[in-house]
Amino acid sequence: MAGYDQLTPATGTNHRQQAIYSAGLAGRRPAIPVAHTALAAEAKRRLSAPAHGYIAGGASGETTLAANRAAFDAWHIVPRMLTDIAHRDTGVSLFGHRYPQPFMLAPIGALELAHHEADVGAARAAAAAGIPAILSSQASRPMEACTAAMDALAPGSPRWFQLYWPKSDALAESLIARAEACGCDALVVTLDTPLLGWRPRDLELGHLPFLRGQGLAQYTHDPVFRSMLADTPADSNRPPITPRLLANVLACARHYPGSTWRALTRGHGLAAVRQFVATYSRPDLTWADLAWLRERTRLPIVLKGVLSSTDAQHAVAAGIDGLIVSNHGGRQVDGAIASLDALIDIRAAAPGLTLILDSGVRTGADIVKALALGADAVAIGRPYAYALALAGTTGVAEWIANTAADFELTMALAGARSVEEIRAGGVELRSGRRR
Numbered sequence: 301m302a303g304y305d306q307l308t309p310a311t312g313t314n315h316r317q318q319a320i321y322s323a324g325l326a327g328r329r330p331a332i333p334v335a336h337t338a339l340a341a342e343a344k345r346r347l348s349a350p351a352h353g354y355i356a357g358g359a360s361g362e363t364t365l366a367a368n369r370a371a372f373d374a375w376h377i378v379p380r381m382l383t384d385i386a387h388r389d390t391g392v393s394l395f396g397h398r399y400p401q402p403f404m405l406a407p408i409g410a411l412e413l414a415h416h417e418a419d420v421g422a423a424r425a426a427a428a429a430g431i432p433a434i435l436s437s438q439a440s441r442p443m444e445a446c447t448a449a450m451d452a453l454a455p456g457s458p459r460w461f462q463l464y465w466p467k468s469d470a471l472a473e474s475l476i477a478r479a480e481a482c483g484c485d486a487l488v489v490t491l492d493t494p495l496l497g498w499r500p501r502d503l504e505l506g507h508l509p510f511l512r513g514q515g516l517a518q519y520t521h522d523p524v525f526r527s528m529l530a531d532t533p534a535d536s537n538r539p540p541i542t543p544r545l546l547a548n549v550l551a552c553a554r555h556y557p558g559s560t561w562r563a564l565t566r567g568h569g570l571a572a573v574r575q576f577v578a579t580y581s582r583p584d585l586t587w588a589d590l591a592w593l594r595e596r597t598r599l600p601i602v603l604k605g606v607l608s609s610t611d612a613q614h615a616v617a618a619g620i621d622g623l624i625v626s627n628h629g630g631r632q633v634d635g636a637i638a639s640l641d642a643l644i645d646i647r648a649a650a651p652g653l654t655l656i657l658d659s660g661v662r663t664g665a666d667i668v669k670a671l672a673l674g675a676d677a678v679a680i681g682r683p684y685a686y687a688l689a690l691a692g693t694t695g696v697a698e699w700i701a702n703t704a705a706d707f708e709l710t711m712a713l714a715g716a717r718s719v720e721e722i723r724a725g726g727v728e729l730r731s732g733r734r735r
Contacts, residue, residue, distance in 0.1 A: 316705035331691040331698050336662045336683055339699070343414075343686035350507040351413035355685050357501035360634030364627055368660025371638035375669050378728040380715025389718040390708050392677050394654060395600040395621060397485050399458060399677075400430045401704050402719050403667055405696075406629075406658055406681035407462035407488070409438025410515030414689040419517075420449045422688055425696035427457035429704070434488055434679065437464040437475070440514060442521035447482040462488040462604065466579045469592075474524040476597050487597055488624060492605025494583035497632035510576060512548050513555030513569055520556055520572050525579075532571040533578050590618045604658070605632075607642040609649035622654030622676075629659050629681055640670065647674030664706030668714060671722040672729050 320330060333339040344352050358365035392402040405426050411418040418440035426433035427450035435443045443461060450457045461479035466472055479487060502508060509515050519525040539545055552569030554560045563569045593601060600621035606612055607627060615623055625643045627636045639659035647655060657675040661667060662683060670678050680703070687699035711717075716726040 316701055330702075332687050332695045333690075334702055339683060339686050339690070343689045347414065347689050350502075350505050350509075351689075353501035353505055353507065354410065354413055354509060355408070355682060355689075357499050358630035358634070359497040359499060359632055362630060363634055364632075364636045364638070365630035365660075367636070367638040368627070368630055368640070369662075371640035372660055372662075372666050372669055374732050375640075375673070376730045376732055377665060377668060377710070377714050378730055379713055380728065383715040383717070385712040385715070385717055387717065388708055388712055389720075390704065390711070392719050394656075394677060395486055397458060399432060401700075401707070402671060402677045403661070403703060403707070404432040404460075404656075404677065404679050405434060405684055406679035407434040407436035407438075407490075408681050408685050409436050410440055410509040411436075411685065411688065412440035412514055413509060414685050415692050417688070417692045419446050421693040422684060422696050423459065424449050424453055424693050425684075425700055426450070426459075427454045428697055429700045430454070430457065431700065432458040432460050432485065434460045434462050435479075435482075435484070436462050436515075437490075437518050438510070438515040439517050442517045443478060443482050443484075444521070445517075451483075456483070459484050460486040460488055460602075462490055464490055464493065464580060465582045465585060465593075467582055468524070468528065468579050471519075471522065471524045471528070471579060472593075473596055474522050475518065476593075476599075478522070480597065480599060484599060486602050486621070487599040488602045488604050489593065490604045490628075491585075492626070492628050492632050494581060494585065497628070498634070499631060510580075511573055513552035513573055516555065516572060516576055519576055525572075525575065528575055528579070529568060529571040532575045534574075587614050587618055590620065594619060602654070602656070606646065607637055607639065609642075609645040612646045612650040612653065616650050616653060620653075622656065623650075624656045624658050624679060625675070626658035626679070640673065643670065643674050664703065664708070664710040667703075667707045668710050668716075668722060668727055669729060671719060672725075672727045674723075676723070 333342050391398055391400050405422055415421060420441045423433045423446040435446055450459060461484040463475060549570060552573050553564035556563035556569040556572055602622040602624055603615055603620055604624035605626050605628060606623045612623060625639050625646055627639050639657060643657050654676050655674060656677050656679055657670040658679040661678045661680045667678050684696050684699050687695035711722060714727045716722045
């Protein structure tokens, strides 16, 4: 496993580039492709078809995926000259915490599909860089394992927890309590998956990782969830018995904590999958339910998946601390509004609310555009999953360093010296769309 020095590549506008070029003199090339298109292409080549389909795929015709990128491409930066950019600050303050970069790792489920280090690998890279990792409810490793790995590398490193609100209130309370015990800085409640989106890439392969026991670690390590296994409902859609089915039953047992043989013979692996299906997620939630949540945590509450300015106003009225403006990376609603387009309206409707932009962010220029259009920070998902797939923890660390350097360079060349200057109008954007 890589040590701290290996997980902290030289960062900054000049230092990162110089480090890459200097290594090149010795015949060494970066561990991962630097350009996002090349990174995505290489990950597709390396990943299995089910893994790539799950990570890269979107809803239905994937027009929302395309809309996210089109929204960024429609805005153009107007570089400014002679603005004294010798000293630069890329830091940002969120909910009373200061972070060195205005981007964080978005939650991604079943990261074991990308690499055996899974969530722990990504979390360690984030800890080394000092940026928040949003730990997923659908993680392949429990939050406690991520916390231990992060604190062993950089004690007190930032982490947030993403909650998929389950049908069981007792389970929700247990997950929240564990997140607080793990020292999370914020609770991110994902709202846009009351039902799983129609995802053809997964459907064509008949592949959903959770039914194979993958991405269930937060649940199988939870005492409340485990206590629910005795009441697990029977499987009403039992598939025919085939060698592949038996292999998947064994996989479920392997993913359950402890002895595989014990989980197999006692049926714990299959019971965990069935109980997960039974408790995920809550399609009956309303804005009134947020009061229950507010009473059960001291953490700032951030709602993920809001795209409507009206919903943003509801969030303000409910006393919510922030929003992640997101269309779930285009994975839920085909033909949905691009997250960047929604950001503009939401910022106008809720000028005092902390807003994080998610979905479609790929480059340093994208981060600059999002900040200039009203975001306080951004969350990025697929690119770090691709980096993880190619080089594990080291790959994610390199991707973070590359993204940080790309952002700082773009910010400076656009004429701004800090995130605050960008957000105060220090970067001029022009829309290329016809009015």
